[in-house]
Amino acid sequence: MARTDSLIVAVLPIAVFATLAGGSMRAVDIDGMQAAIQAYRNGQYDLAEGLAQDLTENETDPVPRAWLILAEVRRHRGQYDRAAEAYRQYLASCDSARLRRSVRRRLQECEAPPPTTNNPSTPSERLTPSELAELAEVRDRIYTESSEHFIVRAPNPKVARLVTELAEDSLRRICGVILGGQAWPHTVEIYVWADREQFLKHAEDAPEYAGGSFTLRYTPDGIVRRIDLTQMDSDGTFDAAMLDRKLPHELAHLVIHEFFGESHCPLFLDEGLAMLAEAEVDHKRILLAGSALAAGDGGSLDRLFRSDRADLDDPEVFYAKSFSFVSFLHERMTQEQFRRFLEHVKAGSTIEDAIQRALRIPPDESFLPQLAAAWEDHAIAEAQYLRALDVGEGILE
Numbered sequence: 001m002a003r004t005d006s007l008i009v010a011v012l013p014i015a016v017f018a019t020l021a022g023g024s025m026r027a028v029d030i031d032g033m034q035a036a037i038q039a040y041r042n043g044q045y046d047l048a049e050g051l052a053q054d055l056t057e058n059e060t061d062p063v064p065r066a067w068l069i070l071a072e073v074r075r076h077r078g079q080y081d082r083a084a085e086a087y088r089q090y091l092a093s094c095d096s097a098r099l100r101r102s103v104r105r106r107l108q109e110c111e112a113p114p115p116t117t118n119n120p121s122t123p124s125e126r127l128t129p130s131e132l133a134e135l136a137e138v139r140d141r142i143y144t145e146s147s148e149h150f151i152v153r154a155p156n157p158k159v160a161r162l163v164t165e166l167a168e169d170s171l172r173r174i175c176g177v178i179l180g181g182q183a184w185p186h187t188v189e190i191y192v193w194a195d196r197e198q199f200l201k202h203a204e205d206a207p208e209y210a211g212g213s214f215t216l217r218y219t220p221d222g223i224v225r226r227i228d229l230t231q232m233d234s235d236g237t238f239d240a241a242m243l244d245r246k247l248p249h250e251l252a253h254l255v256i257h258e259f260f261g262e263s264h265c266p267l268f269l270d271e272g273l274a275m276l277a278e279a280e281v282d283h284k285r286i287l288l289a290g291s292a293l294a295a296g297d298g299g300s301l302d303r304l305f306r307s308d309r310a311d312l313d314d315p316e317v318f319y320a321k322s323f324s325f326v327s328f329l330h331e332r333m334t335q336e337q338f339r340r341f342l343e344h345v346k347a348g349s350t351i352e353d354a355i356q357r358a359l360r361i362p363p364d365e366s367f368l369p370q371l372a373a374a375w376e377d378h379a380i381a382e383a384q385y386l387r388a389l390d391v392g393e394g395i396l397e
């Protein structure tokens with residue numbers, strides 16, 4: 001997001017929301033987009049194209065997001081040059097890093113059909129089948145590997161080495177998000193247990209359902225930082241999600257909890273940040289958040305801020321919304337603004353106050369409802385595009 005000038009912001013607080021919302025859509029446009037996407041999904045390409053064209057050409061208020069529908073229709077018809085042009089138009093107005101990544105991949109495919117092999121985006125995707133088979137071996141001794149911040153123990157030397165490398169990568173990313181790029185001069189012990197049974201037997205304070213856990217213990221000798229993970233899945237194969245998700249997720253929790261110390265970190269923020277640290281974006285969460293909000297299950301943003309583990313009606317929807325909101329905020333703030341936001345929350349500000357202070361906007365009572373509307377528009381639109389791109393295929397059933 002562009003840096004905002006505090007004077008302009010003070011005079012025109014509403015303008016900030018247009019930026020924060022990434023240009024919010026009117027209800028009629030959301031309906032128009034929904035109709036175009038539905039037509040596209042029904043295979044009614046002429047209809048989808050016509051509807052999308054109308055939206056992009058609307059004289060008073062064009063909807064640049066409809067370019068994505070045009071691009072998809074053209075790609076389907078094998079009109080790769082025209083599709084590439086539409087993807088470029090769409091990218092020029094797209095403010096979601098996640099979508100830009102997916103759309104750029106589509107653009108590359110159109111520029112060089114037939115498509116080249118996808119660039120592996122997650123650590124586990126970079127592994128060959130023979131490497132995965134090696135990582136699934138459980139030896140009868142424990143191997144130790146260490147690096148600047150980690151001491152890793154696992155019943156397989158390759159697992160120990162890989163987890164050490166990826167833990168350093170994850171820590172760098174997490175410190176960038178949470179600590180504004182500051183160094184983190186501490187050591188974490190990571191235990192990788194062979195399977196769930198071993199994990200539950202040895203991990204400290206492990207909740208029954210988790211595939212990983214973190215512990216932060218304050219002792220007279222200092223702080224003990226520990227993460228417990230599992231090597232194997234329940235089906236006897238190497239647990240790739242351990243590398244892509246569980247390791248960065250638990251590490252993020254650890255850094256967050258130490259950062260907040262005695263202060264309270266709201267649950268949505270704690271989980272949202274931990275999900276943001278994961279190496280792989282779970283599209284299911286984006287789709288779920290979008291569809292829950294589109295179905296009028298917005299609840300209040302205020303309620304999301306105050307939710308506690310004990311009062312979650314639907315934990316999956318809560319996680320999805322937490323991820324959606326925290327990444328919405330993170331994408332729209334500079335690293336410095338985001339760090340300031342976390343500092344204000346830590347100092348006891350409410351979430352809405354912390355955001356306004358971080359953005360250096362004067363307090364305004366209409367801030368929260370406007371923020372909620374901007375986020376809901378964004379989340380609903382983001383889910384729509386993912387659906388249009390069919391990246392959710394296979395997880396929608």
Ligand SMILES: [Zn+2]
Nearest residue numbers: 249253271274
């Ligand atoms: Zn978590």
